[in-house]
Amino acid sequence: MQSMHRQVHLRTSKLRKIIVGRRPASTGAASVATEQSYAVPPKIKEDNSPLKGRFMIPAVEVRQLLDARGNNFEELLFSLITPASKLARPPISGYFVGAVALGGSGNVYVGVNIEFPGTPLNNSIHAEQCLLVNCLHSGETSMQALAVSAAPCGHCRQFYAEIKDADALEYIFGRDAKPKFLADLLPERFGPSDLQDEPFPLLLEPQRNPVTWNLDAEAMVAIRADDQEFQRAATEALVEARQCYAPYTSCYSGAALITTSGQVYSGGYIESAAYNPSLSPFHSAVVDAVTHFGLPTYDQVREVVLAERPGALVQHVDNIRLLLSRIAPAAKLTVLPLV
Numbered sequence: 619m620q621s622m623h624r625q626v627h628l629r630t631s632k633l634r635k636i637i638v639g640r641r642p643a644s645t646g647a648a649s650v651a652t653e654q655s656y657a658v659p660p661k662i663k664e665d666n667s668p669l670k671g672r673f674m675i676p677a678v679e680v681r682q683l684l685d686a687r688g689n690n691f692e693e694l695l696f697s698l699i700t701p702a703s704k705l706a707r708p709p710i711s712g713y714f715v716g717a718v719a720l721g722g723s724g725n726v727y728v729g730v731n732i733e734f735p736g737t738p739l740n741n742s743i744h745a746e747q748c749l750l751v752n753c754l755h756s757g758e759t760s761m762q763a764l765a766v767s768a769a770p771c772g773h774c775r776q777f778y779a780e781i782k783d784a785d786a787l788e789y790i791f792g793r794d795a796k797p798k799f800l801a802d803l804l805p806e807r808f809g810p811s812d813l814q815d816e817p818f819p820l821l822l823e824p825q826r827n828p829v830t831w832n833l834d835a836e837a838m839v840a841i842r843a844d845d846q847e848f849q850r851a852a853t854e855a856l857v858e859a860r861q862c863y864a865p866y867t868s869c870y871s872g873a874a875l876i877t878t879s880g881q882v883y884s885g886g887y888i889e890s891a892a893y894n895p896s897l898s899p900f901h902s903a904v905v906d907a908v909t910h911f912g913l914p915t916y917d918q919v920r921e922v923v924l925a926e927r928p929g930a931l932v933q934h935v936d937n938i939r940l941l942l943s944r945i946a947p948a949a950k951l952t953v954l955p956l957v
Contacts, residue, residue: 667701668694669728673752673909677724691720692788695765696795698726703767706730706745707908715767717745719753722760727752732908734916736944740894741937743901746774750781750821751885751897751905759822763788763797775804777895780821780863780888784809810865813891818865821888825861827870829927835954848923851876852954854884855925858899859956862886864932866893870956871926871934873899875907878918883907887934899924900938916945927956 665671668683675683683694695718702716708731715731729749733742746766753761760783769791770778778784778800788797800807810820819825831839842848851874858872866889874884885902900922907913922942926933935953942949 665701665704667698669698669701671701671705673705673728674756675726680720680724680726691763692765692790692795692797695720695726695763696790698728699765699767702728702730703745707732709733709735710739710742715745717749717764717766719749719764720762721753721756721758722762723758725756725758727756727758728909729905730908732904734941734945737941741901741941743897743905744771744774744777746770747777747888747895747897747901748905748909750777751888751902752909754822754902755885755906755909761787761822763790765790765795767791770803772804773895775800776807776892777890777897779804779807779809780890782820782822784820808892810891813866821863825863827860827862827864827868829856829859829870829925829956831856831925832928832955832957835925835956838952838954847876847880847882848921848952850874850882851884851921851923852925854882855899855923855954856956858884858886858902859925862899863888865889866891867930867932869927869930869932871899871924871930871932873903873925873934873938874923875900875903875913875919876921876923877907877912878920879912881907881912883910883912887932898934898937899926900934900941917948919946919949921950921952923952923954925954925956 684691687694698718699716702718703714706714708714710733717729719727721727727749729745729752731745732748764787784800790797839852854874855872859870862870862872864870864887871887874882876882883903883906885899885906887899888897890896922938924935939951942951
């Protein structure tokens with residue numbers, strides 16, 4: 619596995635100035651999400667576990683919990699799996715999965731499985747994928763340990779082969795909760811080095827993709843200059859494309875959701891060397907919305923802004939259109955071409 623730099627969610631100069639600081643801005647050192655980033659709706663506060671219905675526990679609180687448990691973080695993570703799984707959205711399978719990880723910052727993060735009724739199953743978001751996107755959106759740069767409801771499927775094992783320090787990450791699951799490692803779960807694996815001879819920044823490391831809007835996109839943005847929500851979404855989609863993880867195809871893309879309440883959530887494309895476990899920018903944006911309690915129901919998506927290159931070998935527009943037709947048929951899809 620290649621040597622790595624640290625991943626941050628790049629929020630660069632002019633583009634970020636028009637965006638309210640919902641996520642941390644970082645320019646080299648990670649600024650990790652705080653408690654204020656993860657507001658909890660009153661109905662979820664009924665959770666009496668240390669998780670309290672949240673998708674993140676801040677480091678200070680984690681330290682207190684660890685002190686009370688004799689610094690046993692494996693036990694702490696394992697105890698949070700059940701309350702985390704209650705946050706899942708599995709309308710198809712009815713199978714609730716929770717994944718909980720300790721980040722390098724000391725924060726604890728949660729991921730859950732998310733399914734989209736009326737669409738192909740391969741559009742589902744696995745809990746481990748949701749967890750990783752949650753970490754990325756929070757400015758996390760590493761993961762120390764991950765606990766999950768059941769043994770990670772092959773899809774997720776392959777997905778986690780992309781992250782920095784993949785071989786050092788502990789996996790905790792099963793009755794014994796004994797830590798395991800990726801070499802145990804996915805021996806002789808196919809991974810990044812099989813597709814790329816030269817080292818490159820892995821997932822959780824900085825990505826600086828050289829893309830910008832083309833002239834058509836600039837004109838579309840200019841026409842809606844007075845629409846602040848659209849301006850924010852367009853900017854976030856571009857920023858996400860610039861920092862997305864697409865080392866195998868260079869088909870950089872980002873997406874942003876505008877909700878009926880006027881909130882904006884965004885995400886970038888994440889590729890896997892095995893291709894199929896890859897996660898579209900729309901799916902990453904849904905994770906952003908779900909983990910910030912900004913999307914109680916899918917029909918609250920008012921508009922999706924997608925930034926991608928026209929004619930690219932990998933494009934997401936058609937699949938996003940299909941998803942919206944099933945889960946948010948009234949939503950508008952706007953594509954801003956990149957160059």
